[in-house]
Amino acid sequence: MIHSRALRVVGSYGAILLAGVIACAATRVGQSGTSRLQIVRADTAALRKKLDSIADAHHGVVGYSVIDLETGARINRRGDETFSTASLIKVAILVTVYDLVAKGQLSLDDPLTVLKIDQVPGSGVAQFLHNGTVLTVHDAAWLMSTISDNTATNLLLDRIIIRRVWAKMDSLGLPHTRVHSKSFLRNSSVAMDSSVKYGFGVTTPNEMAHLFELMALGKAVNPAADSAMLDILEHNTTDFMLQRYLEGARAAHKDGETNAVRTECTLWYLRNRVVACVLTKENTDQRWVLDNEAQLTLANMGLAIVNAFGGVPPAPPSS
Numbered sequence: 001m002i003h004s005r006a007l008r009v010v011g012s013y014g015a016i017l018l019a020g021v022i023a024c025a026a027t028r029v030g031q032s033g034t035s036r037l038q039i040v041r042a043d044t045a046a047l048r049k050k051l052d053s054i055a056d057a058h059h060g061v062v063g064y065s066v067i068d069l070e071t072g073a074r075i076n077r078r079g080d081e082t083f084s085t086a087s088l089i090k091v092a093i094l095v096t097v098y099d100l101v102a103k104g105q106l107s108l109d110d111p112l113t114v115l116k117i118d119q120v121p122g123s124g125v126a127q128f129l130h131n132g133t134v135l136t137v138h139d140a141a142w143l144m145s146t147i148s149d150n151t152a153t154n155l156l157l158d159r160i161i162i163r164r165v166w167a168k169m170d171s172l173g174l175p176h177t178r179v180h181s182k183s184f185l186r187n188s189s190v191a192m193d194s195s196v197k198y199g200f201g202v203t204t205p206n207e208m209a210h211l212f213e214l215m216a217l218g219k220a221v222n223p224a225a226d227s228a229m230l231d232i233l234e235h236n237t238t239d240f241m242l243q244r245y246l247e248g249a250r251a252a253h254k255d256g257e258t259n260a261v262r263t264e265c266t267l268w269y270l271r272n273r274v275v276a277c278v279l280t281k282e283n284t285d286q287r288w289v290l291d292n293e294a295q296l297t298l299a300n301m302g303l304a305i306v307n308a309f310g311g312v313p314p315a316p317p318s319s
Helices: 010-036 044-057 085-104 137-146 150-158 162-171 192-198 206-214 221-235 295-308
Strands: 061-068 074-077 111-114 133-136 201-203 251-258 261-268 274-281
Touching: 010 261, 010 295, 044 085, 044 295, 061 111, 061 206, 061 295, 085 133, 085 137, 085 150, 085 162, 085 201, 085 206, 085 251, 085 261, 111 137, 111 150, 133 137, 133 162, 137 221, 150 162, 192 201, 201 206, 206 221, 206 274, 221 251, 261 295, 274 295
Parallel strands: none
Antiparallel strands: 061 074, 061 274, 111 133, 251 261, 261 274
């Protein structure tokens, strides 16, 4: 910081200011030049073999899709097979909300009133709020994405209409990614046969991975909206599946769980940006415990993927 006395020395002021500008510029160049880690060219054949061995050992059906956004490398298993999403489908709802905001058909500040009739069980806190509590669209989107709040999700679906989620997914080339009904309210389904088969939502590993890829590239809605959505997803509180063994890894992610289903999709900010989606179904172990087999399967796959891309990178130096 320039001392106040120096400001009174007219002859020195210009030199000091110039020196400060040069120093700041040098600092920025140094930070951008040295803190950016070199990208990794992962051995995707070895990674595929490792992931398949984990999937083969699982007592259930496992599909995955992994995308290296820096090199374009892609691997998958059952990539185009449909899986129940559980709450993972809430990412499609989030994208639709922000798309409607971008089109001027919705505002993040629009009020949503929580009524007793709207409150449903499962995850979230809105089910416990008093009758008449007013949230905003942004509040509900945050609750839906970070703590998988079911009541907040339903408030959003009432506002945006389920079929609009379908239309948005179709526009992105994701015809198998569907939300069927409001959470815990199957009688609200717009596709009852598919609801009976898949539950709350359905997707494929490749389609959900591509949705995360589009957000990472700023092409799901627009760069500003996609950045805002990924920031919300970075605050997801679930860390017992793909993130379990990856302390310190920066990730934007969403998960889903039912008795026979465990799913998660993530964008990791490693040396490379890496998208990974792992979906399971028909799981033999249906216990709601930390070491549920499917959760351990996802945890081991997450560790294998991140290790293939050089592991969790060191934290950037504090400024």
